[in-house]
Amino acid sequence: xxxxxxxxxxxxxxxxxxxxxxxxxxxxxxxxxxxxxxxxxxxxxxxxxxxxxxxxxxxxxxxxxxxxxxxxxxxxxxxxxxxxxxxxxxxxxxxxxxxxxxxxxxxxxxxxxxxxxxxxxxxxxxxxxxxxxxxxxxxxxxxxxxxxxxxxxxxxxxxxxxxxxxxxxxxxxxxxxxxxxxxxxxxxxxxxxxxxxxxxxxxxxxxxxxxxxxxxxxxxxxxxxxxxxxxxxxxxxxxxxxx
Amino acid sequence: xxxxxxxxxxxxxxxxxxxxxxxxxxxxxxxxxxxxxxxxxxxxxxxxxxxxxxxxxxxxxxxxxxxxxxxxxxxxxxxxxxxxxxxxxxxxxxxxxxxxxxxxxxxxxxxxxxxxxxxxxxxxxxxxxxxxxxxxxxxxxxxxxxxxxxxxxxxxxxxxxxxxxxxxxxxxxxxxxxxxxxxxxxxxx
Numbered sequence: 001x002x003x004x005x006x007x008x009x010x011x012x013x014x015x016x017x018x019x020x021x022x023x024x025x026x027x028x029x030x031x032x033x034x035x036x037x038x039x040x041x042x043x044x045x046x047x048x049x050x051x052x053x054x055x056x057x058x059x060x061x062x063x064x065x066x067x068x069x070x071x072x073x074x075x076x077x078x079x080x081x082x083x084x085x086x087x088x089x090x091x092x093x094x095x096x097x098x099x100x101x102x103x104x105x106x107x108x109x110x111x112x113x114x115x116x117x118x119x120x121x122x123x124x125x126x127x128x129x130x131x132x133x134x135x136x137x138x139x140x141x142x143x144x145x146x147x148x149x150x151x152x153x154x155x156x157x158x159x160x161x162x163x164x165x166x167x168x169x170x171x172x173x174x175x176x177x178x179x180x181x182x183x184x185x186x187x188x189x190x191x192x193x194x195x196x197x198x199x200x201x202x203x204x205x206x207x208x209x210x211x212x213x214x215x216x217x218x219x220x221x222x223x224x225x226x227x228x229x230x231x232x233x234x235x236x237x238x239x240x241x242x243x
Numbered sequence: 244x245x246x247x248x249x250x251x252x253x254x255x256x257x258x259x260x261x262x263x264x265x266x267x268x269x270x271x272x273x274x275x276x277x278x279x280x281x282x283x284x285x286x287x288x289x290x291x292x293x294x295x296x297x298x299x300x301x302x303x304x305x306x307x308x309x310x311x312x313x314x315x316x317x318x319x320x321x322x323x324x325x326x327x328x329x330x331x332x333x334x335x336x337x338x339x340x341x342x343x344x345x346x347x348x349x350x351x352x353x354x355x356x357x358x359x360x361x362x363x364x365x366x367x368x369x370x371x372x373x374x375x376x377x378x379x380x381x382x383x384x385x386x387x388x389x390x391x392x393x394x395x396x397x398x399x400x401x402x403x404x405x406x407x408x409x410x411x412x413x414x415x416x417x418x419x420x421x422x423x424x425x426x427x428x429x430x431x432x
Contacts, residue, residue, distance in 0.1 A: 008365065009369070009388040012366050016341075019288040021274055021275045021279070024278070024292075024299060028267075029267055032300055107407075107409050107410035121417070152410070
C-alpha cells in the first residue's frame with residue numbers, strides 16, 4: 001500500500017493549485033530599511049532581565065516533579081483507577097512483511113538491539129510498540145516471553161498530553177537524562193499510562209508488563225522502554241534510538 | 244521545488260555584509276517556496292504573504308547568526324514555519340489548497356473520460372483525507388509531496404530533528420491510509 005499511496009500522493013501533487021506568489025522583494029526591502037523594533041526585554045537592564053529569568057527558573061523547579069518531561073505528567077496516587085483500554089494495549093500486529101515496513105519500524109528501533117521480533121500499532125499509529133523476545137541478554141519480564149518493550153507515543157507534545165499514574169506506595173521515580181533529554185526511571189508496581197490521542201480523546205491503558213520503565217520525550221514523541229536490565233543498560237539502549 | 248540559486252553562497256555572504264541587492268536576489272530566489280510554505284501552514288493567501296514577508300525581514304536581521312557555508316533554504320524555512328505558525332489564526336485550519344479544475348489539467352494525463360473521472364474521484368478522496376489529518380501530519384505530508392521539501396527542510400519547517408522526519412512521515416501516511424478507510428481499496432489494486 002505504501003508504494004501506491006506514494007504514487008497517489010505524487011499524482012495529487014500534480015493537481016494541487018497554490019495561489020500565485022506575490023511580489024515580495026520591494027515590500028521586504030522597504031521593511032528592512034526601517035530600524036528594527038525593540039523586543040519587550042530589550043529596554044530592561046541586564047540585571048533585571050537576569051532576575052526575571054531566575055524567577056522563572058525557580059518556578060519551573062517547583063513544578064519539576066510533574067513537568068520534567070515535556071508533555072508528560074507523572075502523578076502518584078493511592079490506587080490505580082480502572083484502565084479504559086485493557087484487552088491488548090499493544091494494538092494491532094504489523095506483518096513486517098515488506099522491506100518498507102521493516103525500514104519504517106527501524107526508525108524507532110534502538111541500534112543497540114537491531115530490528116524487533118514483533119511490532120504493533122495502536123489506532124492510527126499513535127503508539128508504535130516494538131517487542132524483543134526474552135533471551136540470555138534480555139531477561140524475561142514476568143513470564144510474558146518478552147525481554148524488552150520499546151514504545152513511541154506520537155503527537156505534538158503540547159501541554160500535558162500524557163499522564164502516568166503510579167501507586168505512591170512502592171514506586172521509585174528518579175529524574176534522569178537520556179541523550180540530554182529529561183526523563184524518568186520508574187521502578188516498582190505496575191503503573192497506568194493515560195494519554196490524549198490525535199482525535200482528542202483521552203485513553204488509558206494498564207502497562208501489560210511490569211518491568212522497570214525509562215520514559216523520556218524527544219521532538220514531540222514520548223518514548224518508553226520497559227526492561228529488566230536496570231537503568232544503565234536501559235539508558236544505553238534508549239540512547240541508541242536514532243535522533 | 245529546488246530553486247536554489249547557483250551563486251547562493253556568494254549572495255548570502257554579500258547580504259551578511261549589508262548588500263541589500265544581494266538579499267533582494269535571495270528574496271526573489273526563495274519567494275515562491277517561502278510563500279507556498281507559509282500558505283501550507285496558514286491556509287490563507289493574505290496571511291501567507293504577510294508571514295513570508297515577515298520571515299524574510301527576520302532572516303535579514305538574523306543573517307549574522309547564519310552559519311556561512313550551510314544551505315540557506317532550510318534555515319529560511321525554519322523562520323517561515325515559525326512565523327507562519329505564530330500568525331495562523333486557527334490552530335486547526337484545513338489546507339487552503341485547491342485541486343486544479345479538470346479542464347485545466349494536462350490533456351496527456353486524461354487518456355479517457357472514464358479514467359479521468361476515476362482519477363478525479365480518487366484525488367478528491369485523498370485530498371479530503373489529508374484535510375482530516377491532524378495539523379502536524381498535514382504539514383509533513385504537504386511538505387514532502389506538495390512542496391517536495393527535503394527531509395532536512397521538513398524538519399526545519401516542523402521544528403523537529405531531521406532524524407525524526409522519516410518516522411513522522413511513516414505515521415502520517417499510516418493515519419492517512421486509516422482516514423481513507425474503505426475508500427482506500429484502490430490502494431490495494
